[in-house]
Amino acid sequence: MIAEFKGEMMRQYEMTDLGLLHHFLGLGVLQTDNYIFLHQKKYAKTLLEKFELRDCKPVATPLAMNEKLTKVDGSDLADETLYRQMVGSLLYLTTTRPDIMFAASLLARFMHNPTKKHMGTAKRVLRYIQGTVNYGVVYEKGKGAVLVGYCDSDWSGSEDDMRSTSGYAFNLGSGVFSWASIKQSSVALSTAEAEYISAAEATAQAIWLRFVLSDFGEEQAEPTKLLCDNTSAIAISKNPVHHHKTRHINRKFHFIRDALQDGEIDLVYCKTEEQVADIFTKALARDRFEVLRTALGVISAHILEGSVSL
Known part of the structure; x- marks a missing residue:
């Protein structure tokens, strides 16, 4: 039915069949007979390059379990512009990585006057991305x-x-x-x-x-x-x-x-x-x-x- 619909569309309108979708608005798309897989591997690698963490040591979770973040934590102030860029980039990455949703939203609370501790936590999230750069969201067909x-x-x-x-x-x-x-x-x-x-x-x-x-x-x-x-x-x-x-x-x-x-x-x-x-x-x-x-x-x-x- 899909083939018939596509054929009818091509007869009615001037269009070209480019095949399966592979990239869309920065998202990578993999399609097989059994699943559709969405990822942002290229974007994640770009972030690691941009924030000079390409060769960083990966961690297993985005946040340390017992670490608490507060507005005033006794550490010096960090570069606010750099911090905002980092958190904004992480928020966009949540499109296919809901596993960092909490970490990104937590860091977003400290956009004004971030400290070096906040910056260190943001870098930890990127270290987690380093170890999971091939991850994305899978949608199985037939469910x-x-x-x-x-x-x-x-x-x-x-x-x-x-x-x-x-x-x-x-x-x-x-x-x-x-x-x-x-x-x-x-x-x-x-x-x-x-x-x-x-x-x-x-x-x-x-x-x-x-x-x-x-x-x-x-x-x-x-x-x-x-x-x-x-x-x-x-x-x-x-x-x-x-x-x-x-x-x-x-x-x-x-x-x-x-x-x-x-x-x-x-x-x-x-x-x-x-x-x-x-x-x-x-x-x-x-x-x-x-x-x-x-x-x-x-x-x-x-x-x-x-x-x-x-």
Whole structure:
């Protein structure tokens, strides 16, 4: 059918068949009968050259597990222009590398008056890229187009203001759409409140994705499962009574209850060790980081079937 459509297009319009897509807006594209693999190897190598880290020693994770970053850490100020260039480049790299999403968003908090410690952390992320330069996102063909979401929050993760960091990821078949964001509040939130707000943000994304998929002819017949590892947050979402546990939550977040009643989402409990969005909220130990990285669909091109060359 695709061949017939292409033939009809070429008869109707003046056009040339250039074959399979290989590059698009800086992204590398590998296509086979079994998968589509997106990567930014060339861009990653350019960054390592630009910031003079071509021969640096690689590390296994983008962030040290127990290291905390603050606005004032006692170290001298770093080159602000260079730091901003470095962080901006890392943010663009997250297009195919959601495994560095949390690290890049964390570093972006310190764009004003970055210190040498912040700069050292940014360079560590690049050292991680050095060891994973062949990595990208894989999309396997033939998977069912069922949307499933994960949401999580790291309660009071910010050292400066004790605000929480939340993130969510959506899986469509084997493809992953992900984002990490920092949620700010004027008051301290309980763990359940922080998780509830994370679920509400993920619900908004789920509704939008369902709408887009419907336009593509992939309408989601069943409610989108949204996996959360906090039972209290799930209880709040399914309780129509605005009780004392939600006194710090802005009313705008309570639309999650409407989405539940309308059958657009279904907030479901999952074990913490199965929570994929955990990779967007905090620095993790190597073993867990690698498990969640694979769950996101971020793998090396070298382990794909047939072992491809980028």
